[in-house]
Amino acid sequence: MSSTPASTPGSSASASPSPGSPTAPLTSLHDRAALAERFGRDPELHLFELGDLDEPFWSHTAWYTTSADGPVALLYAVGDVPTLLGLARPAHADRLAGLLHAMRPVLPRRLLAHLTDGGVEALAPDYRAEHRTAMLRMALTDPSALAPHLGRASGARPVGPVARLGAADLADLRALFAAGYPGNWFDERMLTTGPYVGIRDAGGRLLAAAGVHVHSAARRVAVIGNVTTRPEARGRGLAAACTARLCEVLADGVDHIGLNVRADHPTALALYRRLGFATVTGYEEAVLTAC
Numbered sequence: 001m002s003s004t005p006a007s008t009p010g011s012s013a014s015a016s017p018s019p020g021s022p023t024a025p026l027t028s029l030h031d032r033a034a035l036a037e038r039f040g041r042d043p044e045l046h047l048f049e050l051g052d053l054d055e056p057f058w059s060h061t062a063w064y065t066t067s068a069d070g071p072v073a074l075l076y077a078v079g080d081v082p083t084l085l086g087l088a089r090p091a092h093a094d095r096l097a098g099l100l101h102a103m104r105p106v107l108p109r110r111l112l113a114h115l116t117d118g119g120v121e122a123l124a125p126d127y128r129a130e131h132r133t134a135m136l137r138m139a140l141t142d143p144s145a146l147a148p149h150l151g152r153a154s155g156a157r158p159v160g161p162v163a164r165l166g167a168a169d170l171a172d173l174r175a176l177f178a179a180g181y182p183g184n185w186f187d188e189r190m191l192t193t194g195p196y197v198g199i200r201d202a203g204g205r206l207l208a209a210a211g212v213h214v215h216s217a218a219r220r221v222a223v224i225g226n227v228t229t230r231p232e233a234r235g236r237g238l239a240a241a242c243t244a245r246l247c248e249v250l251a252d253g254v255d256h257i258g259l260n261v262r263a264d265h266p267t268a269l270a271l272y273r274r275l276g277f278a279t280v281t282g283y284e285e286a287v288l289t290a291c
Contacts, residue, residue, distance in 0.1 A: 026102045029063040029072065036219060038072060043221060044139040044280045045087055047258045049074055050221045051214030056189060064103055071096040073103060075111075084113045087137070087283060097122035109290040116283045127288040134263035135285050138277040139256060140247060145276030149237065149244035159207060159238070162245040165196040172206040173198070181228035185213060194222060195249045199238050208238035210246045215254075222250045224259040227268075243275055 029035060032053050039046035052061055052074060062075040073086040073096075084107065088096035093116065100115070100122040107127075113120065120129050150162075165173065170188055173196070177184045190196070194215025199208045213225035224246060229239045250257055261268050263282060 024066040024102075026099075026106070027065055029065060032058070035063060035072065040219075042089070043219075043256045044258055045089065045137065047137075047139075047221045047223045047256060048085060048214055050219040051216045051223060052076065054193075054216045054218060056193070057214070062106075064099065064106070066099045066102050067095065071099055073099055075103075075107070077108075081287070082108050082111050084111050084115070084288075086113070086115045086119050087281065088116050089281070090117065093118050107290075111288050113286050113288050114283055115286070116281060120284055120286050120288070123288060126291060128291050130287040130289065132284055132286040135283050136261050136263050136269070137258060137280040137283060138261060138272055139258040139280050140276055141278045142276035143247065143251065145274065146244040146247050149240040149275060150248060159202070159236075160200045162197050162199055162241050164249070165191070165198045165209065165211070167191055169196075169198070169206070173209060176206045176209055176230065177226065177228060180230050181226065184226050184228070186211075186226045190226075195246060196226075197242050197246050197249065199242060201233075207233040208242050210239065210242035212246075212250075215250070217253050220253065220255040222254045222257050224257060227259075240271055240275060243271070247275070 036050065036053055039049045043050060049072070052058065057076070060076055060078045062077070063072055064075070065072045071086065071088040071092050073084065076083040076085065086096055086100055096116065097118050100119055104123065104126050107123075113123075114135070115122075120132065167188075170191065173186070173191075176198075177186055190211055190213065194212030196209060196211035198206050198210075200206050208229040210224060210227040212222050214221070214223040216222070224243065227239055227243055247257055258280065259272065259277065261272060263269075
């Protein structure tokens with residue numbers, strides 16, 4: 001791997017490009033150290049990018065820019081539908097749009113896009129957008145809010161403590177997700193790349209769990225995901241207890257903890273806000289298909 005702290009290659013655009021105007025040449029980036037430095041300037045916005053600099057993710061990534069100091073887009077080629085990630089602050093929205101416009105020749109015919117405001121439009125008319133969903137990136141900004149939820153669960157039926165999960169719990173996790181979160185983003189490799197925790201009932205059945213999508217000890221970042229509770233066990237604080245305990249586990253080696261949540265999911269938003277998370281940015285998730 002390349003780890004020299006050299007400047008990231010690429011050309012600086014003389015002005016903020018727009019989808020309809022010429023952009024600087026598209027540059028492919030390969031220097032992990034330079035990418036880490038670039039994303040480290042705004043880590044809460046770029047948690048996934050920082051985490052994807054580690055294996056097993058790095059080998060499946062391609063990184064692009066059109067300027068030495070502007071937005072970088074990530075193409076993650078795993079599964080049947082590759083993922084395109086392009087996030088920028090509002091002040092750099094035009095530059096991101098220009099980058100995405102320049103990337104059209106290198107993009108696959110079908111992809112899942114996570115793009116901040118204007119990103120989907122930058123790929124039109126070459127790509128048709130389906131299943132557009134408003135999302136929020138949130139980050140843990142008040143860790144003190146976790147304390148009231150640690151180990152706390154309500155209800156008449158007893159449950160066990162929040163415990164660490166591992167490879168031996170894979171079948172139970174899959175059963176839990178099938179019951180409570182069928183559209184999950186779980187990959188069994190996540191059990192080895194970051195911590196998972198869960199709560200079982202008195203009979204040993206897994207009732208709730210929380211884990212990570214991305215966890216990088218080297219970059220000191222983590223993205224929480226796959227938080228779910230069996231439908232019949234909801235309303236008892238199990239998800240809150242699991243998420244709080246997971247954040248406690250991560251805190252020893254992580255400086256920035258974030259998560260993604262649907263903007264139209266008030267129950268989840270209320271839960272995360274109670275746990276001390278605040279919104280970093282909005283973005284859009286969409287399936288894009290070449291026209």
